[in-house]
Amino acid sequence: MELYFAPLEGITGYIFRNAYNGIYGHIDKYFAPFISPSDKCPMTSRERKDIAPENNTGINLVPQILTSRSEHFIEAAKELQLMGYNEVNLNLGCPSGTVCAKGKGAAFLPETPALQRFLDDIYSYAAQENMKISIKTRLGYYNPDEFYDLMEIFNNFPVSELIVHPRIRSDFYKGKTRKEYYIYALEHSKCPLVYNGNIFTVNDYKDLSVSFGFDPDPIMSGRGLITDPSLADKLKGFATDSDFTKLKKLHDTVYHEYQKVISPDINVLYKMRELWSYWQVLFDSSERDIKRLMKAKKYSEYEEIAYRLLEDMQPEA
Ligand SMILES: Cc1cc2nc3c(=O)[nH]c(=O)nc-3n(C[C@H](O)[C@H](O)[C@H](O)COP(=O)(O)O)c2cc1C
Structure with a gap:
């Protein structure tokens, strides 16, 4: 297909x-x-x-x-x-x-x-x-x-x-x-x-x-x-489950690349919020965190929540 x-x-x-x-x-x-x-x-x-x-x-x-x-x-x-x-x-x-x-x-x-x-x-x-x-x-x-x-x-x-x-x-x-x-x-x-x-x-x-x-x-x-x-x-039949290791990589790559070309910081966060407005369904038990993430005004605030959410979904080593 x-x-x-x-x-x-x-x-x-x-x-x-x-x-x-x-x-x-x-x-x-x-x-x-x-x-x-x-x-x-x-x-x-x-x-x-x-x-x-x-x-x-x-x-x-x-x-x-x-x-x-x-x-x-x-x-x-x-x-x-x-x-x-x-x-x-x-x-x-x-x-x-x-x-x-x-x-x-x-x-x-x-x-x-x-x-x-x-x-x-x-x-x-x-x-x-x-x-x-x-x-x-x-x-x-x-x-x-x-x-x-x-x-x-x-x-x-x-x-x-x-x-x-x-x-x-x-x-x-x-x-x-x-x-x-x-x-x-x-x-x-x-x-x-x-x-x-x-x-x-x-x-x-x-x-x-x-x-x-x-x-x-x-x-x-x-x-x-x-x-x-x-x-x-x-x-295409290559996977049956969502791959959260890849999702973290996608998140990190897009986030860092946006930081190189978009300013001020809040505009990068607006772009990330748009993605999270779609991704939030993958994190259905984390409603409160997602709400806080959507309101984050500084990279530090955003990263604390985003990385935790994404880390929690990683497969056990
Ligand atoms: C935020 C947003 C931006 C869009 N921008 C375009 C666009 O630039 N050109 C276009 O042809 N369609 C655009 N669309 C429509 C999508 O390409 C697509 O036709 C629509 O989302 C329905 O397909 P989907 O259900 O697979 O998303 C946009 C849709 C959304 C939600």
């Missing part, structure tokens, strides 16, 4: 990707959090740093572009091509208020004539330049039935992979995914499909297999891989 790591803006940047890839591995493709080109420049220096090949060695990375203007997409894709990338991903799913207010991400989905023109432009460029363009989409903005028209539109283009997160914008990331629409995609898509959404455990994957009548492959997971970083090992 091929497993893709979903992009999570603010979490799966190059520091996390490198740490994860070195310690766990077993990811076939990583998708970088979106870059958002503007009139001024195809990408900011921060976005460039995240996807720079020298910061992603040994990682099979696909950069992602978020825009509703084809000239911006093409400018950014050209830059990415110069950096050595031969696949880019189009974000048609972001539900955030600021993104949608600008007509990008999920808000581009109901604008079907404009979307069709945008895809005409970017796929003509892709054909000339021998570039692959994959798409990561939701089912629609207002209503999941928008997906029927969208499927017809996508079928007009050589979409290298269509990653479907079967939710609409107002679902954000909550509730069950709308698997029946993914089944519709399985029946009608001319593009290779990738399923994304709510794969947190091996049982979640087995449930999908039952719903679809076969083992979906490839699949993309985001929060599941962050919450239990051993999920890739488990899905």
Whole structure:
């Protein structure tokens, strides 16, 4: 089975990707959090740093572009091509208020004539330049039935992979995914499909297999891989339990690498809190400690709790 790591803006940047890839591995493709080109420049220096090949060695990375203007997409894709990338991903799913207010991400989905023109432009460029363009989409903005028209539109283009997160914008990331629409995609898509959404455990994957009548492959997971970083090992049959020695290594590597590039200290702690908001389910009897850890304002306070929690989970020598 091929497993893709979903992009999570603010979490799966190059520091996390490198740490994860070195310690766990077993990811076939990583998708970088979106870059958002503007009139001024195809990408900011921060976005460039995240996807720079020298910061992603040994990682099979696909950069992602978020825009509703084809000239911006093409400018950014050209830059990415110069950096050595031969696949880019189009974000048609972001539900955030600021993104949608600008007509990008999920808000581009109901604008079907404009979307069709945008895809005409970017796929003509892709054909000339021998570039692959994959798409990561939701089912629609207002209503999941928008997906029927969208499927017809996508079928007009050589979409290298269509990653479907079967939710609409107002679902954000909550509730069950709308698997029946993914089944519709399985029946009608001319593009290779990738399923994304709510794969947190091996049982979640087995449930999908039952719903679809076969083992979906490839699949993309985001929060599941962050919450239990051993999920890739488990899905691929290399492990049955979560490996806390690896989790400690992941924690330590990410923590120390953040300290090298982020200041002041509190901003490093904010980044770590975000990870612990996912990891806390692995430490279910330590609620009070987790609460204190989330409030820590100094490295010393944070380290006292984090290292103790992680040490307690280590196997007996
Ligand atoms: C904090 C956060 C940041 C995200 N950033 C991006 C992003 O930059 N690009 C994107 O396509 N999706 C983004 N997503 C969506 C995820 O890639 C993924 O589609 C979603 O979490 C559902 O998959 P999961 O249930 O496996 O996590 C983000 C989601 C979260 C929670």
